[in-house]
Amino acid sequence: MKDKVVCYFSAAQSEQPIIYRLVKNYDLIVNILKADINPQKEGYLVTELEGERAKYEEGISFLKSLGVIVEPLSETVMWDEDTCIQCGACASFCPTEALSIDRDSMEVSFDNSKCVICEMCLECCPTRAIRLHFEVQGAAR
Ligand code: SF4
Ligand code: SF4
Known part of the structure; x- marks a missing residue:
């Protein structure tokens, strides 16, 4: 594990x-x-x-x-709309369409509920608009 x-x-x-x-x-x-x-x-x-x-x-x-106090971490993907330059690279890697391009407006958007945290998008972003965010889940002492 x-x-x-x-x-x-x-x-x-x-x-x-x-x-x-x-x-x-x-x-x-x-x-x-x-x-x-x-x-x-x-x-x-x-x-x-x-x-x-x-x-x-x-x-x-x-x-x-x-x-030693040990606490589990959960991770989520964060998308920073202000840093995104709408290049579309991440959408071509995303297997669940959590990151997707609207074909009419050609705008990229992020739907956190579809993200499976496969991390495929992290490396391809030229502006680091996509990041992993870690949260402490609660004490497991
Ligand atoms: S981590 Fe995977 S599922 Fe989530 S947005 Fe990135 S490519 Fe899509
Ligand atoms: S790869 Fe980065 S800059 Fe390009 S559309 Fe995706 S989030 Fe935006």
């Missing part, structure tokens, strides 16, 4: 080789998306964890046993 989580560390925890132990003891792939960890200070880590389900759950339990 693969999931994104945010981990909050206390000052004492931030000194420990936690990532190393997740990789070595639980065979998890740790893809760090964002981090702010400083010695002897509180910090956080936004990461994607990937591995066998049982190992994944053991790894999360390990984090919690250390007192």
